[in-house]
Amino acid sequence: MDPNVFARSILVITEKNMRIYYFKGPVVVFGLLFPLIMFLTFFIGRNLDIVLFFPGFLGMMLFFTASSVGPLITPWEKREKTYERLISLPVILESIIIGDLLAGAIFGVAITTIVFVVCAELLHLPLMNAGLLALSFVLGSIAFAALGTLLASPTTDNPSNIMMLSSLVRLPLIFVSGIFIPLGQLSGWEWILTSLSPLTYLVDLFHASLNGDAVYPPWLDILALVIVILVFIGSAKVIQKRNLVKGI
Amino acid sequence: MGLLCNFEFGTPRMDAIEAKNLRKSFGPVTAVDDVSITIPEGSIFGFLGPNGAGKTTTIRMMTGVLIPDAGTVQILGTDVNKDPLTAKLKLGVIPENGTVYSDLTAEQNILITAKFYGMDRASRESRTGEILARLGLMERRNDLVRTFSKGMRQRISVACAIVHSPPVLILDEPTVGLDVYSRRLVIETVRHMNREGSTILLTTHNIDEANALCSTISIINRGKIVATGSPEKLKKTFDTSRYVEVSFDRPVGHGLFSAPGITRAEPWGDKWRVYTDDPDRAVKHLASVAEREHLTIVSIATSNPTLEEAFVKLTAGA
Ligand SMILES: Nc1ncnc2c1ncn2[C@@H]1O[C@H](COP(=O)(O)OP(=O)(O)O)[C@@H](O)[C@H]1O
Ligand SMILES: [Mg+2]
Numbered sequence: 267m268d269p270n271v272f273a274r275s276i277l278v279i280t281e282k283n284m285r286i287y288y289f290k291g292p293v294v295v296f297g298l299l300f301p302l303i304m305f306l307t308f309f310i311g312r313n314l315d316i317v318l319f320f321p322g323f324l325g326m327m328l329f330f331t332a333s334s335v336g337p338l339i340t341p342w343e344k345r346e347k348t349y350e351r352l353i354s355l356p357v358i359l360e361s362i363i364i365g366d367l368l369a370g371a372i373f374g375v376a377i378t379t380i381v382f383v384v385c386a387e388l389l390h391l392p393l394m395n396a397g398l399l400a401l402s403f404v405l406g407s408i409a410f411a412a413l414g415t416l417l418a419s420p421t422t423d424n425p426s427n428i429m430m431l432s433s434l435v436r437l438p439l440i441f442v443s444g445i446f447i448p449l450g451q452l453s454g455w456e457w458i459l460t461s462l463s464p465l466t467y468l469v470d471l472f473h474a475s476l477n478g479d480a481v482y483p484p485w486l487d488i489l490a491l492v493i494v495i496l497v498f499i500g501s502a503k504v505i506q507k508r509n510l511v512k513g514i
Numbered sequence: 515m516g517l518l519c520n521f522e523f524g525t526p527r528m529d530a531i532e533a534k535n536l537r538k539s540f541g542p543v544t545a546v547d548d549v550s551i552t553i554p555e556g557s558i559f560g561f562l563g564p565n566g567a568g569k570t571t572t573i574r575m576m577t578g579v580l581i582p583d584a585g586t587v588q589i590l591g592t593d594v595n596k597d598p599l600t601a602k603l604k605l606g607v608i609p610e611n612g613t614v615y616s617d618l619t620a621e622q623n624i625l626i627t628a629k630f631y632g633m634d635r636a637s638r639e640s641r642t643g644e645i646l647a648r649l650g651l652m653e654r655r656n657d658l659v660r661t662f663s664k665g666m667r668q669r670i671s672v673a674c675a676i677v678h679s680p681p682v683l684i685l686d687e688p689t690v691g692l693d694v695y696s697r698r699l700v701i702e703t704v705r706h707m708n709r710e711g712s713t714i715l716l717t718t719h720n721i722d723e724a725n726a727l728c729s730t731i732s733i734i735n736r737g738k739i740v741a742t743g744s745p746e747k748l749k750k751t752f753d754t755s756r757y758v759e760v761s762f763d764r765p766v767g768h769g770l771f772s773a774p775g776i777t778r779a780e781p782w783g784d785k786w787r788v789y790t791d792d793p794d795r796a797v798k799h800l801a802s803v804a805e806r807e808h809l810t811i812v813s814i815a816t817s818n819p820t821l822e823e824a825f826v827k828l829t830a831g832a
Contacts, residue, residue, distance in 0.1 A: 271599045271632070278629045286617045286750045350612030351671070355630045476528040511581045513540065514572065 273358040279365025280372070281491030286341055287513065288373060292429050298335030298377065301327045304440075318479075320391055322445030327381050329440065329465050332374025334408040337415020337425075339366045340506075344423035359510065363415055363502050370411030375403050385473040392477055398484060399475035405491040406468040412498035413464075419505035421514045439463045464494040530555045530590050530682045530713035531576060536585035538571050545571040547737035549585075553715055553730075555681075558708050560664045560728030561717040564829050568737040569756040570610050577607045589682055603631060605713075606680030610687050614670045616660035618787075620651050623659060624673050631678035638677075645673045649699055660732055665696030676707055683707055686715040689723065701727065717800075721822050735829040748824045758796045758815050761785040763810040770807070773799045785813070 278333040343349035346375035474480035531553040592601040605684035628638040685692040771779035
């Protein structure tokens with residue numbers, strides 16, 4: 267396999283995704299409006315410490331934006347019958363999975379960076395470790411974009427089914443993560459539940475890099491996110507490969 | 515792009531497509547059952563068969579879209595499943611159930627496809643202009659494909675498949691449901707690409723189209739190849755059903771037609787149909803008896819076996 271051709275196939279698929287899918291209704295609704303409404307619902311009007319909760323909000327923002335593009339692409343392409351043509355081009359399954367993932371991750375990083383910069387300016391937020399923050403952005407966006415791609419993998423040519431499935435999966439992941447309650451205050455089963463959500467580790471990394479009040483050591487958060495990425499991408503590949511064998 | 519254009523004289527000719535023992539089942543349905551095809555470089559190869567025969571399934575395995583249960587496919591010597599990227603670079607594909615992006619314009623679709631093949635900006639742009647003109651889409655090049663008719667979409671699909679001048683062009687039922695104008699442009703483009711050096715594989719259930727376009731035809735039925743050959747050769751396989759139709763200036767009896775090589779004769783309106791496996795011999799016999807009996811031949815014609823006859827026989831019971 268020629269690595270240049272492989273890299274090119276990934277980049278062109280990413281470009282195609284950015285041009286076609288960033289502006290689709292479901293991406294705007296589930297990626298932008300949703301986290302905004304969640305934020306307003308939970309943070310405005312209550313006397314919460316904005317600095318303490320900002321890492322949680324930022325994590326939720328990155329989670330929603332990065333995971334909103336992926337679930338749309340493959341079902342949309344199967345319905346429009348562009349998928350069949352795409353896989354006959356010089357691409358392989360991995361090009362499609364990584365290209366879809368990158369489109370989601372770039373969307374997540376771009377939107378969340380804007381939100382972060384604006385909020386940091388307005389609220390004079392602390393920033394303990396800019397390098398770690400950047401790494402958190404990258405890892406978090408890839409992990410949740412990979413979740414988006416995984417959610418798109420079950421066969422269906424109906425994008426709205428997949429958007430429903432992805433909400434069913436994403437909302438619980440938010441609620442069981444440590445974004446609403448600081449991790450340090452949890453005990454017993456609450457703690458077990460939160461450690462099941464990958465969002466917990468991202469938010470903890472944000473705590474480490476912004477406020478310096480993380481619960482886990484950064485290497486543990488990073489390790490957890492890397493494992494999550496590998497599991498999501500691996501599962502997406504297994505499912506999509508099976509679809510190629512079934513011819514659907 | 516070098517590999518696309520160095521078909522020098524003297525280099526040994528490779529097969530454009532070599533499929534060996536392809537097999538694919540979907541649950542209980544065996545869609546393709548041990549299909550082997552060899553397509554030499556430069557030919558226009560037709561894959562003919564009724565609906566559901568397994569044409570699309572075979573094409574999908576050849577283009578790396580569907581993983582076969584068994585068998586291998588080589589495109590100009592590259593195995594599609596072992597090295598899909600290299601194999602697919604040599605292919606241009608028009609899938610049966612595949613289309614271009616409605617959210618992009620005609621031109622954007624072609625340009626982005628060209629990027630997948632690694633063409634540089636200058637050649638992307640010049641080639642896109644050339645193809646848009648050839649396919650009669652120059653005026654609509656900046657319109658979203660969403661607004662196009664089926665025929666125009668298919669022309670864009672063709673444009674995308676040929677943008678990199680592929681050495682092998684594979685088209686699955688490319689003219690089904692097209693308006694007359696689009697259909698003509700598609701067929702002209704296929705011929706043009708073949709003249710420029712591309713090997714063509716196309717599937718169709720339209721016998722006339724296969725007959726007019728293809729140098730070799732394989733007939734597939736129920737997942738199996740039942741015959742392969744040039745259209746003329748396939749017709750000749752069914753020569754036993756040929757006949758000579760003759761009429762004389764006055765009524766004649768059966769006895770006139772008993773001769774070696776004539777299987778039977780029957781009245782057919784005001785004519786006689788004389789069935790034979792050797793029309794030449796039958797015509798000579800008829801001429802000589804007419805001479806002997808002082809009959810005037812009013813009309814005489816030999817039937818040409820049609821590809822359709824061959825097709826119907828081979829796929830009988832489908
Ligand atoms: N993805 C699939 N799942 C199940 N059955 C399929 C699938 N694709 C094709 N088939 C079946 O395989 C057979 C061959 O179909 P196909 O290759 O499309 O035929 P053709 O292109 O010659 O009309 C048909 O019986 C069809 O229903
Ligand atoms: Mg078909």
